[in-house]
Amino acid sequence: xxxxxxxxxxxxxxxxxxxxxxxxxxxxxxxxxxxxxxxxxxxxxxxxxxxxxxxxxxxxxxxxxxxxxxxxxxxxxxxxxxxxxxxxxxxxxxxxxxxxxxxxxxxxxxxxxxxxxxxxxxxxxxxxxxxxxxxxxxxxxxxxxxxxxxxxxxxxxxxxxxxxxxxxxxxxxxxxxxxxxxxxxxxxxxxxxxxxxxxxxxxxxxxxxxxxxxxxxxxxxxxxxxxxxxxxxxxxxxxxxxxxxxxxxxxxxxxxxxxxxxxxxxxxxxxxxxxxxxxxxxxxxxxxxxxxxxxxxxxxxxxxxxxxxxxxxxxxxxxxxxxxxxxxxxxxxxxxxxxxxxxxxxxxxxxxxxxxxxxxxxxxxxxxxxxxxxxxxxxxxxxxxxxxxxxxxxxxxxxxxxxxxxxxxxxxxxxxxxxxxxxxxxxxxxxxxxxxxxxxxxxxxxxxxxxxxxxxxxxxxxxxxxxxxxxxxxxxxxxxxxxxxxxxxxxxxxxxxxxxxxxxxxxxxxxxxxxxxxxxxxxxxxxxxxxxxxxxxxxxxxxxxxxxxxxxxxxxxxxxxxxxxxxxxxxxxxxxxxxxxxxxxxxxxxxxxxxxxxxxxxxxxxxxxxxxxxxxxxxxxxxxxxxxxxxxxxxxxxx
Ligand SMILES: *[C@@H]1O[C@H](CO)[C@@H](O)[C@H](O)[C@H]1NC(C)=O
Numbered sequence: 161x162x163x164x165x166x167x168x169x170x171x172x173x174x175x176x177x178x179x180x181x182x183x184x185x186x187x188x189x190x191x192x193x194x195x196x197x198x199x200x201x202x203x204x205x206x207x208x209x210x211x212x213x214x215x216x217x218x219x220x221x222x223x224x225x226x227x228x229x230x231x232x233x234x235x236x237x238x239x240x241x242x243x244x245x246x247x248x249x250x251x252x253x254x255x256x257x258x259x260x261x262x263x264x265x266x267x268x269x270x271x272x273x274x275x276x277x278x279x280x281x282x283x284x285x286x287x288x289x290x291x292x293x294x295x296x297x298x299x300x301x302x303x304x305x306x307x308x309x310x311x312x313x314x315x316x317x318x319x320x321x322x323x324x325x326x327x328x329x330x331x332x333x334x335x336x337x338x339x340x341x342x343x344x345x346x347x348x349x350x351x352x353x354x355x356x357x358x359x360x361x362x363x364x365x366x367x368x369x370x371x372x373x374x375x376x377x378x379x380x381x382x383x384x385x386x387x388x389x390x391x392x393x394x395x396x397x398x399x400x401x402x403x404x405x406x407x408x409x410x411x412x413x414x415x416x417x418x419x420x421x422x423x424x425x426x427x428x429x430x431x432x433x434x435x436x437x438x439x440x441x442x443x444x445x446x447x448x449x450x451x452x453x454x455x456x457x458x459x460x461x462x463x464x465x466x467x468x469x470x471x472x473x474x475x476x477x478x479x480x481x482x483x484x485x486x487x488x489x490x491x492x493x494x495x496x497x498x499x500x501x502x503x504x505x506x507x508x509x510x511x512x513x514x515x516x517x518x519x520x521x522x523x524x525x526x527x528x529x530x531x532x533x534x535x536x537x538x539x540x541x542x543x544x545x546x547x548x549x550x551x552x553x554x555x556x557x558x559x560x561x562x563x564x565x566x567x568x569x570x571x572x573x574x575x576x577x578x579x580x581x582x583x584x585x586x587x588x589x590x591x592x593x594x595x596x597x598x599x600x601x602x603x604x605x606x607x608x609x610x611x612x613x614x615x616x617x618x619x620x621x622x623x624x625x626x627x628x629x630x631x632x633x634x635x636x637x638x639x640x641x642x643x644x645x646x647x648x649x650x651x652x653x654x655x656x657x658x659x660x661x662x663x664x665x666x667x668x669x670x671x672x673x674x675x676x677x678x679x680x681x682x683x684x685x686x687x688x689x690x691x692x693x694x695x696x697x698x699x700x701x702x703x704x705x706x707x708x709x710x711x712x713x714x715x716x717x718x719x720x721x722x723x724x725x726x727x728x729x730x731x732x733x734x735x736x737x738x739x740x741x742x743x744x745x746x747x748x749x750x751x752x753x754x755x756x757x758x759x760x761x762x763x764x765x766x767x768x769x770x771x772x773x774x775x776x777x778x779x780x781x782x783x784x785x786x787x788x789x790x791x792x793x794x795x796x797x798x799x
Contacts, residue, residue, distance in 0.1 A: 252342065257415050258329035259549075262322055263556055264419045266315040270308060272560035277302050279569035280478035285530060294481045294491075294515040294523075301568040304482050312561060313486045316553075320488070320585075323549050330549055332541075343541045347377075348458040349438035352446050353428045354380040354404070355387035357710065360768040361446035363396065364709055367751045370400050373453045376442075378402035381432040383423065391765050410435055421556060426563070426574035429534065430548075430555035439542050440467075445535040447709075449702045451744060452618065457538060462623045467540035468547070468590035470580060471616045471701075472597055473533035475570055477521045477577070483565040484526065487585050495523050527577070527584045531567075533597060533614060534576040535703035543589075550582035551575075595622050595697050602733035605722055612731040614703040621697040628689050636665045702732065702744070711752045712772040715788045716779050728795055746796040749789055757786035 280301045283289040290296055322328040332342040350369070352362040362380050369378070380397060382388050385408050393404035411423060411431070423431070433441055440458050444450070457463055484491050495514055498507040508514045514523065521529045541548060554562040555578050566581055567573040583590045598615030640661050641651060651657050673684035686697065707719055714720055721728050732745050754762045756769065773780050 252410075253413070255329075255332055255342070256411065257413050260411075260413060260415050260419070260421075262319070262328075262330050263553065264415065264421070266319045266553075267420070268308075268315050268557070268561060269311050273302065273304060273308060273564050275560075275564065277569070280567070282474075282571050283476045283478070284474045285476055289476070291517065292476055292478065292519050292521065293517060294520050297478060297520050297568070298481045301478070302480055302564050304480065304565075309482050309485060312565075313488065316486050317488060319553050320550065323546050323586075331545060343439045344437050345439055345542075347438045348440040348442075348455075349377045349379060349436070350374070350442045350444060350454070351432050351436050351438065352378070352380045352444055353383065353432050354392075354446060355383045357708075357768040358446040359387070359389060359392055360710075360766050361708060363392065363755070363764070363766065364748060364751055365444065365446060365449055366397070366400055366402055367755075368449055368747065369453070371747065372450065374450070374455050375401075376455050376458075377438075379432075379436055379438070380404050381407050381428065381435065383407045383428055387767075389767050396764055405435065407431060407435065424559075426558055427555040429537075429575050430552045430578065433539060433541070433548055434552055436541070440540050441538070443534075443537045443539070444701075445703060447704045448535045449704055449744070449748070450700065451615075451702050452698060452700045454700065456620065460620045460623075462591040462619050463538055466589045466591040467543035468583060468588060469538040469593070469619050470532045470534070470590060471536055471593045472595075473531045473572060473576065473614075474597055474599075475531050475572070477527060477529050477531045478568045478570040479521070479527065479577070479581075480565045480568055481520055483562075483581070486565070487581075489525050489585070491520075491523050491525050494525050498524060527580050528592060531570070531572075532576050532580055532592075533572070533616065533703070534574075534579065535614065536616060536701050537579060538619075539579070544583070546586050547579065547582040547588045547590075550586060551578045554578040554581060591619060591623075593617060593619050593622060598699065600702060600732050600734060602729055602731065605724065605727070609734075611705075612707065613705055615699050616701040616703065618698045618700040625686060625689055625697065629685065632669075633665055636668050637661060640664050704731075707731070709748060709752065710768075710772065711756065711789065712769070712776055712780065712785070715785055715792075716776050720792055728792070730796070730799075743796065746793055749793045749796065753786065753789045753793060757782075757789060 278301055280297075281289075283292070319330075322330045352358075352365070354362045359380070359382070366378055366380075378397075378401065380393075380402060382393070382404050385406070388404070388406060397403055407423065407428065416423070429443060429445075433443060440463075442454055442457065457469070463469055481491070492511045492514055495508055495518075496506065496511065499505065500507045508518065519529075520526060539548065554566070555575055558575065558578065562578065562581075563573050566577045580590065580592070582588075593616070595617040598617070599609070599611050600613040600615045601609055601611040603609055637648075637651070641648060644657070646657065651661065669681070669685065672688055673681055678684040678687055707714060718725060730745060755764050755766075757763075
C-alpha cells in the first residue's frame, strides 16, 4: 500500500495528472452515487435508466466545452487578418471637427467641481467598511451644489440626445455610405497608448505578444509630437506588424486649438478607441503583459455575444449619487416601485430607507459592483458606437467633472469607470468578468505580502463555467422530473415543485462540492469543473503596476533584491511559479537583455532608456548593467 501511495504521489505531482485523478475519482464516485440512488431509491421513485451509469457518464461529459474555444479555419483567417491601413481622409477630419464642435458646445458653465475633498478610501467587498449608501456617498466625500448638478444635467441631456439621434453628426456612421473612413469592417486588433516611457513598456508587451503567438495587427497611439520616435515607429514596430498613429496629427483640428480641451492623461485611451482603425479592439495599457495569447478572445464567447468585455478591479464603486441624477435617472422613484418577488410587497418601504440603509450600487439602475480595472478592455466600434461616444464625453470632461463624480478619488480614479457608466445608461450589452482580480506579488522575509501586479482571467473560461453550470442545473432538473414522473410543463406550473427542485439541485451540488475542502461554494464548483474538465479559469493578463519594467531603475536602484539585499525576489512569485506556468518573468528579462545588450541587429534605441542612462550618470556602466541582467536571467532560470 505504501508503495502504491508513493507511486501515486510521484505521478500526481504533475498538476494536470492530479486534476485528472481527482476528476476521475469524482466521476466514479458520482456514478456509484447515482447507481446507489437508482437501486435503493427510498422515497424517490425509481426510474429505469436504460444506459445506467454509462448514461450518467455521457451526460456529464456532454458538459464539455462547446465550440467557442475551438478555432475554426474561418476564425484563423480572421485572427491573422492584418489589413492595417491608416485613414487620413478629408471625410475623417470633417467628422472629427463635427464631433468636437458638438462636444465643446456642451461644456458646463462653471470651470470645475472641487478637486480637494476627503478621498473615498480603498474598500474591497471583503473589507469591513461602512454601508456605501446614497447618503454616505453624497455626504462623505465630494460635495456638489444644486446649481452644479442642474448645469451638468442640462449639458449631459443635450449631448445624450445627439448620441441617441442616429442622424446627428456625432455618429461616425453618418459620414459616407459605409464605415470605411472610420474603421475597417470585421477587423480585429490590439491598441496601446504609448509615448515616453509608455512606448518602452508597449515595446516589451508587443515583443511578448509576438513570442506567445499573437498575430493580430497592433496600433500604438502617440499623444504628442515630442514623443514620436523615428526608430520605434518606423523600424521596430513595423517589423512586428505594429504601427504608430499620431494623436497630435489626427486631432490637429482648428476647433480644438481654440477650445479649453487639453488632450491629456486618462482621455487618451478613450480617444484611441475613437480613432482606431479596428472594428474590434483589445485596448491594453502599455504596462499590461498578456500572459496568454489574447487573439482568441475576438472569435469566442463572451465577446461574440456582448461585443464589450470589461475586467474587475478590487474596489467597491464609490460613484456619487448625483452622477445618476445628472444622467437623468431617478433611482429612488424607480426603486420604490420594486416588488419583493416572494411576498409581492414593495421591496423598500421608503425613500429614507433606500437612502440610508441600502448600498447605492445594489439599487436597480446603478452600475454593478465591483469597479472596473481598465488595463484591458474589449469593445466593438460597430456594436457600441453610442457607448464609445458617451464615454468619450465623460473623459473629455473627466478631469474637471466626471472623474470626481464617478470615483470621488477612490484608487485609480480616471477613465476606468467611464466605459460602464456609459454602457449602463444606454442599456448596452456588456460582459463584466466575475472572477476576482488576482493580487500577484511575493512574500517578504517578514511574511508580509507585497503586491506587484493585477492578474486578470480569461473570459472564455469563465463563460464556459457558466455554461457548464447551467447545463448541470438542467441535468438535475431532468433527473428530478424523471424521478417525480412529471413533465417540464407540470414543473413550470407548480411553485411547490419548483421549490423542491431548487432544494434537490442544492443538495446535489453540495454533494459534488463537499469533498473539495473548499468552503466557498462558488469556488468549490469552479474547482470541480476545473478538475473534471481539466479546464481551470486561466490567467490571461498581468497588469504590471509596481514596479514597472524600467530596467535601469530596477537594477541600479536595487529593486530586484529584498529589503535587506540578502536575496533576489520574484515579482510574480505567488502565481507564476505554480507548476505548469511558463517562465513569464524570465522572458521579460530576456527581452530587456536582447533590446539593450544583445547583438547589433537586436539592439534598439529608445528615448526613455537614453534619458534614464543620462539620469543615472556615472552609476550606469553598460557592461555591469548587462551582466546584472544576465545574472537575473540565470538566477530565475535555475529556480
Ligand atoms: C434603458 O432601459 C430603461 C428601462 O427599460 C428605459 O427606461 C430607458 O429608456 C432605456 N434607455 C435607453 C437609452 O434606451
